[in-house]
Amino acid sequence: MRRTAGSGEDCAGANRLARRRSGDYTAGRMDIDPVDFLGRRFVDAIVAAFGDGFADTDPLVRPAQNPQFGDFQSNVAMGLAKRVGKPPREIAQTIVASAKLDDVCEQPEIAGPGFINLRLRADALPRLLTQLEGDLTREAHSTVREASSWASGSKRVVVDLVGVNIAKQMHVGHLRSSIIGDSLCRVLSRVGNEVIPQNHLGDWGLQIAMVIASLRRRGIDLDSLDLDALEVEYRDANLECKADRQALDTARRIKAGAHRIAEWEAQVAGAEQRLEEAKSTLVRLQSGDGEIVAAWEKITAITLAGCYEIYDLLDLNVTEEHNRGESFYRERLRPVVEEFIASGIAIESQGAIVVEIEGDDTPLLIRKSDGGFLYATTDLAAIRYRVQELGARRVIYVVDARQRDHFRKVFEAVRMIGWDRLPDGSRAELRHVPFGAVCGEDGKPLKTRSGENIKLKDLLIEAIQRAGAIVREKNPDLPAEEQSQVARAVGIGSVKYADLSTQLQKDYVFAWDRMLAFEGNTGAYLQNQYVRIRSIGRKAPPDVRDAAAFRIEAPEEKTLALTLLRYPGTLTSVAQALEPHRLCQYLYDLAGAFSVFYTQCPVLKAETSQLRDARIRLARITERILADGLSLLGIRTLERM
RNA sequence: GCGCCCGUGGCUCAAUUGGAUAGAGCAUCGGUCUUCGGAACCGAGGGUUGCAGGUUCGAGUCCUGCCGGGCGCGCCA
Numbered sequence: 039m040r041r042t043a044g045s046g047e048d049c050a051g052a053n054r055l056a057r058r059r060s061g062d063y064t065a066g067r068m069d070i071d072p073v074d075f076l077g078r079r080f081v082d083a084i085v086a087a088f089g090d091g092f093a094d095t096d097p098l099v100r101p102a103q104n105p106q107f108g109d110f111q112s113n114v115a116m117g118l119a120k121r122v123g124k125p126p127r128e129i130a131q132t133i134v135a136s137a138k139l140d141d142v143c144e145q146p147e148i149a150g151p152g153f154i155n156l157r158l159r160a161d162a163l164p165r166l167l168t169q170l171e172g173d174l175t176r177e178a179h180s181t182v183r184e185a186s187s188w189a190s191g192s193k194r195v196v197v198d199l200v201g202v203n204i205a206k207q208m209h210v211g212h213l214r215s216s217i218i219g220d221s222l223c224r225v226l227s228r229v230g231n232e233v234i235p236q237n238h239l240g241d242w243g244l245q246i247a248m249v250i251a252s253l254r255r256r257g258i259d260l261d262s263l264d265l266d267a268l269e270v271e272y273r274d275a276n277l278e279c280k281a282d283r284q285a286l287d288t289a290r291r292i293k294a295g296a297h298r299i300a301e302w303e304a305q306v307a308g309a310e311q312r313l314e315e316a317k318s319t320l321v322r323l324q325s326g327d328g329e330i331v332a333a334w335e336k337i338t339a340i341t342l343a344g345c346y347e348i349y350d351l352l353d354l355n356v357t358e359e360h361n362r363g364e365s366f367y368r369e370r371l372r373p374v375v376e377e378f379i380a381s382g383i384a385i386e387s388q389g390a391i392v393v394e395i396e397g398d399d400t401p402l403l404i405r406k407s408d409g410g411f412l413y414a415t416t417d418l419a420a421i422r423y424r425v426q427e428l429g430a431r432r433v434i435y436v437v438d439a440r441q442r443d444h445f446r447k448v449f450e451a452v453r454m455i456g457w458d459r460l461p462d463g464s465r466a467e468l469r470h471v472p473f474g475a476v477c478g479e480d481g482k483p484l485k486t487r488s489g490e491n492i493k494l495k496d497l498l499i500e501a502i503q504r505a506g507a508i509v510r511e512k513n514p515d516l517p518a519e520e521q522s523q524v525a526r527a528v529g530i531g532s533v534k535y536a537d538l539s540t541q542l543q544k545d546y547v548f549a550w551d552r553m554l555a556f557e558g559n560t561g562a563y564l565q566n567q568y569v570r571i572r573s574i575g576r577k578a579p580p581d582v583r584d585a586a587a588f589r590i591e592a593p594e595e596k597t598l599a600l601t602l603l604r605y606p607g608t609l610t611s612v613a614q615a616l617e618p619h620r621l622c623q624y625l626y627d628l629a630g631a632f633s634v635f636y637t638q639c640p641v642l643k644a645e646t647s648q649l650r651d652a653r654i655r656l657a658r659i660t661e662r663i664l665a666d667g668l669s670l671l672g673i674r675t676l677e678r679m
Numbered sequence: 680g681c682g683c684c685c686g687u688g689g690c691u692c693a694a695u696u697g698g699a700u701a702g703a704g705c706a707u708c709g710g711u712c713u714u715c716g717g718a719a720c721c722g723a724g725g726g727u728u729g730c731a732g733g734u735u736c737g738a739g740u741c742c743u744g745c746c747g748g749g750c751g752c753g754c755c756a
Contacts, residue, residue: 103698104699116737117698150698388754399681412753439751440750441751442751540692543685544692546692549691552691555705556718557704558703559693566716573716574716577715623695626703626704637712
C-alpha cells in the first residue's frame, strides 16, 4: 500500500470495488468463494442502509477463526460505529436485517462488541463444492474465471526476475529471485493475467569489456571456453584492472622496503593500463565494432548456455525469449537523460546529472560526470519500455531487499516524469518485491568455506543427492529410474518450498535437514500427502460415480470442505500481495485438514457406496488443488515416492 | 551520522493486514490404531509477542522513544 501512495487511483483497489458492486447473485448463479460473495452482499446491505457514501466499505468477511463462531464472520460493524454514529451492535442488526443471506446462510448471530457470525446452510456446501470442482477442470476454468471473482480481470504484468550476469555462473544470489519470480509468474498467470517475464541480464558495460579485452590480449580462443573457464577469466580480468592504491599507500607509510614499494607501484601501473584497455574496448563495443561485438555475442552465448541448464534443473518457466538485458536499452539511455533534463526534473550537480527525490538526502544519479550512464538510467529506460511499449499495468521487481532505496528512488523519478502512465492515462503499479538473504547455519550469508559464492549448480545437485539418499532409505523397493525422478522432484522441491514458505523479506537459514524433512510445513510433506491421496484414486473401484452427491456430515468433512473453498481466495490474495508463503500455508492447512478427515472418515471402506463415492469426490478435489497449488510454486508432483 | 528492515515458546516459522482465548512443525512427555501409503492421528507441558509509553470498543500488527541484530547511504551494478 505504501508503495503506491501518491499514485492516484490504485487499479487493484478500483477493480475490487467494481467487482463488489456488480453482484448478480439474484440471477441464480453463485460464486465459489464465500468470503468474496458474502462480502459483496454485505456491501450491498451497507449501501442500502447507510447510503452510497459507504460503497467503498471493506465488509471484513473472513473465515471464522473458531468453529464456535460459525463458518464465516464479518467485523465490519465495529469500524462503522464512528462514521454512522450508532453503537456497533445496532449497526450489525441493521446490516443483518437488510442483507440477502437466507439462500446460503442460517440466521446470522451477533456476538460480543458487534461480530456478525455466519453459518452456511447445509445445502450450500455441496453447491459450492460442485462449482469449485467445475472450475478446477481446465476447460471450465477459462470460462469461469472471466465471470467470477476467481480472477481480478485480465491484466498485462511484467515480472523482472533471475537477473543473470554475463561471464559469471549463477550462484546462490540468483536462487531466490529465480524461485520467487517464477512462482509469482505462475500465480499471476493463473488468476488471469498476461504475464511477461523479463530477465534483466547484466550484459553491458565495463565489466564485460574487461573480460573481452583480457581474452583478446592473451589471444584466447573463445570457442575453447565453457562457462567455468569463462568465469575464471572474468575474475582474473577484474583483479587485473583493480589498482590496489591502498596497499601502495600503506607500503609507503610504513616505509616498507624499496622492493616491496616497487612491487605495488608496478601493480597499480599495470592495473591502470588494463583499465584503459578495457575502457577503449568498451568504446569499441558501444560503437558497434564488428570484432568486439562478435566476442561479446560469443561470451553471452556461453554464459546463457550454462544458465539454461540451471533453469532446466529448476523447472523455470523462463526462456530465451524473456531475455531483455541492459544491452537492449543501450540506445534508449541518452533520450532518458535528455528528457529528464528537458522536463526540468533532472539537474546538474558536481558535473553529474541527478534527480532530487523529495524526502531523500541523496539524489538519483542518472549520468556520471564523465558522460557515462548508470544502472539507474537503465532501470528508468526499462520501466518506460515495460509500461509504455509492453503495456504493463504492473511492473514487479523480484530483487533482493538491499536495493530498496534504489527502487524507491527510481519509481519516484518515473512518477515525476510520468512514464508510469499507460496509453489510457491510468498509472501502472510499480512494485519492488524485496527478499532477504540466504544464510548459512551461522546466520551469515551463505558462502563456501573459502568465502566464495556457492554455485547454484552445486547447490541443486547436492539437494538432489540428499533427497536421493533419503528416498533410497525410506522406499528401497522403488525402481532405480523412478528413484532418481523422485530425488529430483523432492530435492528441488524442498529448496523451493523452503524459499517460498516464509515471509520473503526476512533472511532465512539454509538448513538441509530442516528443508528435507518429511514432517511439518515442507515441500516433501506436501508431495507425500499428494501421493497418499493419489493412491486412493488408483484403488477406487470402477463403479464409483464421479458426480455422486456430496455428503458433508462429519465435522472433519466440513472442515475439509471449507478449506477447499478457500483456494480461489488464497490465489487472488497471493497475486495481490505478492506473497507466495500464503499459498504454502494454505496448502499445508489443506493437507492437514485432509489428513484428519482421512483418519476419521473411511473412504474406500465407507459404510455405503454413496458415502464412499461422496468421500472419493472430496479426495479428488483435494488432490487437484494440491497438484495445482504445488505447480504454482513450481514444485513437481509424483505418483509414488 | 542519516535512512530502511527485522526482534513472537528451547529451535524454525504463522497469525486472513486493527478483531474474539497468539497458532503450527521440530524437540520433550503421554495416548490411539489387528495401517485406505503410520511419511498418520489425538493430547500435555512450554508465551509479559525485545523494553517503556501512547492511540481506541480492541494492538503481535498503528504512533513516539529506547535496546539488540542486519542492510544501505552520488558518479559500481
